[in-house]
Every structure is written in structure tokens, then in C-alpha cells.
Amino acid sequence: MNKFFLLFFSIILLYSCKDKKSEIPETTKDQVMSVQKFPEPTFTLTEANKLIELPLHCVGTEYPYKPGETLESKADLVEPIAVHPIFYGCFDWHSAVHGYWSMVSLLKQFPEMDKGDEVRKLLKERITAENVVTEVAYFEKPINKSFERTYGWAWLLKLSEELHNWDDPMAKELEQNLKPLADIIVLRYKEFLPKLNYPIRVGEHTNTAFGLTFAYDYAETIGDLELKQLIKKRARDFYFDDKKCPISWEPSGYDFLSPCLEEVDIMRRVLSSEEFTAWMDVFLPQLADENYHLKVGEVSDRTDGKLVHLDGLNFSRAWVFYGLAKQYPKYEHLQNLANEHVVYSYPNLVDDSYEGGHWLGSFAIYALNILHGK
Numbered sequence: 001m002n003k004f005f006l007l008f009f010s011i012i013l014l015y016s017c018k019d020k021k022s023e024i025p026e027t028t029k030d031q032v033m034s035v036q037k038f039p040e041p042t043f044t045l046t047e048a049n050k051l052i053e054l055p056l057h058c059v060g061t062e063y064p065y066k067p068g069e070t071l072e073s074k075a076d077l078v079e080p081i082a083v084h085p086i087f088y089g090c091f092d093w094h095s096a097v098h099g100y101w102s103m104v105s106l107l108k109q110f111p112e113m114d115k116g117d118e119v120r121k122l123l124k125e126r127i128t129a130e131n132v133v134t135e136v137a138y139f140e141k142p143i144n145k146s147f148e149r150t151y152g153w154a155w156l157l158k159l160s161e162e163l164h165n166w167d168d169p170m171a172k173e174l175e176q177n178l179k180p181l182a183d184i185i186v187l188r189y190k191e192f193l194p195k196l197n198y199p200i201r202v203g204e205h206t207n208t209a210f211g212l213t214f215a216y217d218y219a220e221t222i223g224d225l226e227l228k229q230l231i232k233k234r235a236r237d238f239y240f241d242d243k244k245c246p247i248s249w250e251p252s253g254y255d256f257l258s259p260c261l262e263e264v265d266i267m268r269r270v271l272s273s274e275e276f277t278a279w280m281d282v283f284l285p286q287l288a289d290e291n292y293h294l295k296v297g298e299v300s301d302r303t304d305g306k307l308v309h310l311d312g313l314n315f316s317r318a319w320v321f322y323g324l325a326k327q328y329p330k331y332e333h334l335q336n337l338a339n340e341h342v343v344y345s346y347p348n349l350v351d352d353s354y355e356g357g358h359w360l361g362s363f364a365i366y367a368l369n370i371l372h373g374k
Contacts, residue, residue, distance in 0.1 A: 038339035048110040054361035055099035058090035085131040094152035098362035150211030157218035199238035203255025209262035256312030261320040308356040314341040315363035
């Protein structure tokens with residue numbers, strides 16, 4: 001009988017060891033993936049000369065175009081350039097806005113670009129006081145009160161901020177020309193945010209956290225204390241009590257923003273270091289693990305305007321990780337994860353189809369700016 005029990009126990013132990021051994025390869029594979037080192041993306045004159053081609057091509061491309069307005073009457077059935085003499089290209093209004101931001105950002109950093117003179121000429125011809133009057137008139141129509149809320153609003157303020165931070169006489173002139181439009185966008189934020197009872201937690205344009213982040217940067221740069229304090233309050237209202245964000249559910253099929261990480265980006269701005277660290281320990285505690293890994297968003301068809309959003313997601317995730325890693329040593333390991341995301345999508349920018357080419361360059365440039373402290 002004792003021999004029987006000994007044999008039975010040995011069999012159980014043998015199969016138990018086999019089960020444990022069978023789990024090892026998968027775990028080891030995950031760990032190897034998480035610590036694989038990815039090269040830091042370069043951002044030099046060479047890259048700038050390639051990237052500038054994207055906005056240069058799209059800002060003057062009138063069609064195809066996707067209007068985002070509500071028509072009040074058949075009198076509104078006009079060509080986009082009639083109501084948007086600056087931002088009529090790049091498929092839609094907001095993409096045109098960050099196309100201009102891309103040109104300003106690249107020219108500011110690399111004034112010796114091959115097409116630097118062409119970019120300067122275009123900026124001066126388009127961002128005129130007269131053209132801005134027409135753009136403002138469109139926003140002042142009551143029926144357009146929610147037009148581009150808040151994604152396009154955020155990028156318009158980012159463009160204005162970029163001009164403000166550029167020590168160049170032309171930039172000061174352009175900033176002054178654009179100011180009436182920036183002012184009306186700021187007014188729209190101040191009217192809308194107190195009325196928004198619940199944040200919009202999606203991975204596309206209307207994501208509230210993204211809209212707050214760029215607007216906060218603008219308010220801080222320009223010195224608009226009222227807007228800055230309003231955004232601080234609303235961010236706390238919306239996100240301070242959030243716990244265990246389900247980042248494993250991401251991405252959705254069309255995401256170009258991470259709902260979880262966009263919250264991180266605004267909260268690292270509005271919370272003190274102590275508050276933010278404690279908040280992160282509850283909101284996304286796994287990010288503190290040096291072996292943490294988040295798989296890149298995989299694009300199956302870059303000619304599909306929606307599916308290519310996932311390249312944008314990789315860039316936006318990267319800029320959040322870069323910003324977090326630079327501000328908090330606890331998260332320095334996330335820079336490598338950001339590199340992985342950029343390395344996946346960056347090579348596809350140049351010669352990409354228009355579906356992605358008309359906007360993805362802006363996302364790549366912004367991620368590279370955060371990485372290099374621009």
C-alpha cells in the first residue's frame with residue numbers, strides 16, 4: 001500500500017512540474033519583449049527635410065475634404081476655402097491646423113531646411129489678418145458653436161503657442177494675426193468646460209483629456225490664469241477619483257489617442273508631484289514596473305483612413321510616455337517603450353497614402369519634440 005501511495009504521489013508531482021515548465025516559455029518571452037532595447041528616434045535636419053513635405057503638400061490640397069459643419073441653409077453650401085481661407089486643406093479643418101503647426105515647429109527648429117523659404121512665404125501669405133477675420137466669422141455663427149470641439153480647438157491653441165514661443169519677427173506678426181481666432185477658442189473653452197458634466201473618454205477627436213492638455217499648455221505659456229485654473233478644476237473633477245484604468249482594453253479599432261494615457265498627460269500637469277505619484281499608484285500602478293510592456297497598435301491597411309489611426313495612437317502613446325519618463329525618474333523605463341511605438345510607425349510616414357500622410361506627420365513631430373525637449 002505504501003508503494004502505491006508513493007507511486008501516486010510521484011505521478012502527481014511529475015505532472016505538476018510539467019505544467020509549471022509549460023508556463024515558463026511564455027512568461028520568459030514576455031519578459032524578453034519588455035526589456036528589448038529600441039533605438040531612440042533621430043530628429044535632425046535630414047528628418048525635418050522629409051517631414052516638411054507632408055504639411056507642405058496637404059495645406060493647399062483642397063480635395064478630398066471632409067466638412068465638419070452643420071448647414072444652416074443652402075447658403076452654407078460653399079467651397080471650404082470660402083469660409084476657411086487658411087485651414088481649407090489637409091482633408092479637414094483640424095488637420096489643416098496642425099499641418100500649419102508642423103510647419104512652424106519644423107521651421108523654428110530647422111531654419112536651414114531645404115524648403116525653409118517656401119514655408120515662410122506660405123505662412124505669410126495664408127495667416128493674414130484678413131483671412132483670420134473670415135475664419136473668426138465662421139466660428140461666431142451660433143450654429144457653429146461646437147465646431148471642432150475640442151480637438152480642433154486644442155490644435156489651434158497649440159499653433160498659437162508655437163508662434164508665441166518662436167523668437168522671430170515673422171512669428172510675432174503671425175501670432176498677432178491669429179490672435180482673434182485664438183481668443184474666440186479660449187472663450188469657447190471657458191463657456192463649455194463648466195457645462196460639461198462628464199468627461200468624454202474615447203480614443204478619437206472628442207477626448208476631453210487631450211483637449212484639456214493642449215489648452216492648459218497654451219494658458220500656461222500665454223499667462224491666462226483664468227483658463228489655467230478652470231482646466232485644473234475640471235481635470236480634478238473628471239479624473240482625480242479614477243482607479244485602475246483598463247488599459248488592457250485598448251486600443252479600440254480606430255483609436256489615435258489612448259483614453260487612459262491622455263488622462264495621465266493632463267494629470268501630470270495639474271497635480272503636484274506628491275499627488276500625481278499617489279494618483280498613478282492607483283490609476284495605472286503597472287506602469288511603475290520596469291518590465292511593463294504595452295503592445296503597439298498594429299495597422300492592417302494604411303490606405304484606410306480609419307485603420308491608419310493606430311499609427312497615430314503609437315505616436316500619441318509615445319509622447320505621453322516620453323513626458324512621463326522625463327518628469328519622473330520612477331518611469332524612466334517607459335522611454336524605451338515609447339521608442340518601440342515610434343519605431344513601428346515612423347518609417348511609414350514618408351510616401352504614405354494621403355489617408356495617413358495628411359495628418360500623421362504632426363503626431364510624429366510632437367512625439368519627437370517631447371523626446372528632445374523642444
